Amino acid sequence: MFEQLGLIGCGLMGGSFALACKRAGLVRRVVGYSKSPSTTVRARQLGVIDVEAPSALLAVAGADLVLVAVPVAATGATLKAIRHLVTPHMLVMDVGSTKHDVVRAARQALRDQFGSFVPAHPIAGREVAGVEHADAQLYQGAQVILTPTEHTRTAQLRQAQELWTALGCRVQSMAPEVHDAAFAAVSHLPHLLAFALMGSINGQPQADALLSVAGPGFRDFTRIAAADPQLWRDVLRANRDEVLAQSRLFKEALAALEDAMQADSDQPLEDLITLASATRAHWRMGRARGTEDP
Amino acid sequence: MFEQLGLIGCGLMGGSFALACKRAGLVRRVVGYSKSPSTTVRARQLGVIDVEAPSALLAVAGADLVLVAVPVAATGATLKAIRHLVTPHMLVMDVGSTKHDVVRAARQALRDQFGSFVPAHPIAGREVAGVEHADAQLYQGAQVILTPTEHTRTAQLRQAQELWTALGCRVQSMAPEVHDAAFAAVSHLPHLLAFALMGSINGQPQADALLSVAGPGFRDFTRIAAADPQLWRDVLRANRDEVLAQSRLFKEALAALEDAMQADSDQPLEDLITLASATRAHWRMGRARGTEDP
Known part of the structure; x- marks a missing residue:
C-alpha cells in the first residue's frame, strides 16, 4: 500500500494506472501533472487524480510511488525535473515501449537516485489516446516487463513486482537490451x-x-x-x-x-x-x- | 426460394452457406459432396447437408442452386465435372478469393452454360477450416462482391443479389480484374x-x-x-x-x-x-x- 502516487502524464497509460491502483486499494491519494493544464483539470474532473499539481516536481512532493507516463523521448527531461525530490525509499517507474534509451536517460537524470527507478513496460494499450479513455481494466491480464539494472534497488524491484501483480499482471524481468x-x-x-x-x-x-x-x-x-x-x-x-x-x-x-x-x-x-x-x-x-x- | 442446393465442398465456407440458407428458409434441401468422403459424412451428421452425393456431378442433379466452395485452383476441374448437368435455369456460384482466374476457368469449363455462373466472393472467413466450424452466422453483415461478365444471365445475377442480401450481406458488383x-x-x-x-x-x-x-x-x-x-x-x-x-x-x-x-x-x-x-x-x-x- 502506497500513501501517494505522483502521476506525471495523465493520458491513457498513466490515467489507467491511477484508476487501477485506486480500485485495487494500492494507493490512498493521486497527485497528477500533465504538460497540458487542460488534461490535468480533465483528469481531476474524471476522478483519475485527486489533486492537480502545477509541475512535475510538485507531483512528486510527498509521493512514495511515482509513475512517469510520458512519451519515451520525454522521459529523461521529466526525470531530471523531479530528481531533487526522488528519495531512496521512493519507487519510480515508467511505462515506455523502449527500455535501453529510457535506462540510459534515467541513469543520467537521476544519478545517485537511479536505484529507485524500476523501468517498466506494460504490454497494453489502445488505438485511442487521452485521459477520457483511461480504464481501470487496461492492465488486467497484461504482461509487464521490468528491465532492472545492476543499480536497481532490490526493495524497489520487489515492490514493483508486487504492485503490477496486484493489478492482475504477469511480471517478467529481462535486460533492457x-x-x-x-x-x-x-x-x-x-x-x-x-x-x-x-x-x-x-x-x-x-x-x-x-x-x-x-x-x-x-x-x-x-x-x-x-x-x-x-x-x-x-x-x-x-x-x-x-x-x-x-x-x-x-x-x-x-x-x-x-x-x-x-x-x-x-x-x-x-x-x-x-x-x-x-x-x-x-x-x-x-x-x-x-x-x-x- | 430454391428447391435444392447442390453443395460442392462442405468446408467452412460451403457448410456455413448451407446452414445460412436453410435457416433463412431459402433452400428446401441440401445435397452435398466433398472430395473427402469422411467430410461429406460429417456434414450430414452435423445437419449441414441433408443428403450425401457420391460425386460432384450427382450433387448437381436436380439442383436449382449450386455452390462450388472448393480451393480456387480446383474451381475449373469442378465446373468441368458438373458441366453436363448445368442448365440455363440454374444459378451456379463460387466463393473464391480471386475472380479473374475463376472466370477464365469457368468460361472454359462451362462453355455455353457459362451464363448460369455468377462469380461471388463473400468477404468472410475464419482462421479455422472444416465443416465442424460451419456457422449459419458467418456471412451475416459481410460484404459480397459479384463479378459478372457480359455473358452472365441477368436473371441469375438478380437471383444471386437477392440471395446474398437475404443472408444479411451487402452486395456489390465489379469487374473481375x-x-x-x-x-x-x-x-x-x-x-x-x-x-x-x-x-x-x-x-x-x-x-x-x-x-x-x-x-x-x-x-x-x-x-x-x-x-x-x-x-x-x-x-x-x-x-x-x-x-x-x-x-x-x-x-x-x-x-x-x-x-x-x-x-x-x-x-x-x-x-x-x-x-x-x-x-x-x-x-x-x-x-x-x-x-x-x-
Whole structure:
C-alpha cells in the first residue's frame, strides 16, 4: 500500500494506472501533472487524480510511488525535473515501449537516485489516446516487463513486482537490451509494416475504392496503424537499429515468399505458408511455446 | 426460394452457406459432396447437408442452386465435372478469393452454360477450416462482391443479389480484374506480409523468447497468418501479378519510413505515421471514405 502516487502524464497509460491502483486499494491519494493544464483539470474532473499539481516536481512532493507516463523521448527531461525530490525509499517507474534509451536517460537524470527507478513496460494499450479513455481494466491480464539494472534497488524491484501483480499482471524481468531486441521483432516492426501498408494504399489514386472493399482481415492487420503518431515516432527512432535489423530479416522472408509465388511448383510456397501458419496457430499470448493452457 | 442446393465442398465456407440458407428458409434441401468422403459424412451428421452425393456431378442433379466452395485452383476441374448437368435455369456460384482466374476457368469449363455462373466472393472467413466450424452466422453483415461478365444471365445475377442480401450481406458488383487488383492490396498482400513476419521470427534462434513477450498488437496483426496454407497458396499464385505489384508499392512505402527513421529531424517520420494513422482511424469496414455511420 502506497500513501501517494505522483502521476506525471495523465493520458491513457498513466490515467489507467491511477484508476487501477485506486480500485485495487494500492494507493490512498493521486497527485497528477500533465504538460497540458487542460488534461490535468480533465483528469481531476474524471476522478483519475485527486489533486492537480502545477509541475512535475510538485507531483512528486510527498509521493512514495511515482509513475512517469510520458512519451519515451520525454522521459529523461521529466526525470531530471523531479530528481531533487526522488528519495531512496521512493519507487519510480515508467511505462515506455523502449527500455535501453529510457535506462540510459534515467541513469543520467537521476544519478545517485537511479536505484529507485524500476523501468517498466506494460504490454497494453489502445488505438485511442487521452485521459477520457483511461480504464481501470487496461492492465488486467497484461504482461509487464521490468528491465532492472545492476543499480536497481532490490526493495524497489520487489515492490514493483508486487504492485503490477496486484493489478492482475504477469511480471517478467529481462535486460533492457534483450527487451528492445524482442519488441523490435514482435511490436515495433509490426507497427512499421502496418504504417507502410496504410501509406502504400493511401498513395494510390484508387485508395478509396480499395478501402471500401477491405474486410475483417484488413481491419485486424491494420488496427495498430491507427496508433499515436508521436508516441510511435519516438519508439521507432529510439529503437531504430533493432527495428531496422528486424526489417532486414523480414524483407528476406518476404523475398523468399515472392520467389516461391513465381516458382514452377506449388510446393515451395505451400511449405513457407505452412510453417508460418503453424507457428502462428500454436502461439498463445503470454505463454511460452510448447506449454499447454492450465 | 430454391428447391435444392447442390453443395460442392462442405468446408467452412460451403457448410456455413448451407446452414445460412436453410435457416433463412431459402433452400428446401441440401445435397452435398466433398472430395473427402469422411467430410461429406460429417456434414450430414452435423445437419449441414441433408443428403450425401457420391460425386460432384450427382450433387448437381436436380439442383436449382449450386455452390462450388472448393480451393480456387480446383474451381475449373469442378465446373468441368458438373458441366453436363448445368442448365440455363440454374444459378451456379463460387466463393473464391480471386475472380479473374475463376472466370477464365469457368468460361472454359462451362462453355455455353457459362451464363448460369455468377462469380461471388463473400468477404468472410475464419482462421479455422472444416465443416465442424460451419456457422449459419458467418456471412451475416459481410460484404459480397459479384463479378459478372457480359455473358452472365441477368436473371441469375438478380437471383444471386437477392440471395446474398437475404443472408444479411451487402452486395456489390465489379469487374473481375478490378476485384483482383483491389483484393491484392487489402487482403492478399496483408496475408503475404503476415506470413513473412511469422517466417522471419520463426527463422531466428531466439524465436521462442520473442513470441513469449508478444502482446495484443502482434495477436491481431498476425491473426491472418494462421490461415489455411493450401487456400492461400492458390490465392497468391492465382493473383500473383497484382500481389507483386502491390508488394512493390508497399516496399517503397516501407523504405520511405526507414529513411525517415534515420533522418536528422523527427518531422518526416511523424508526418508519414500521421498520414497512415489518420487513414486507418477514419476507415470503417464496408463504408466508403467520407461517409458517416447512420
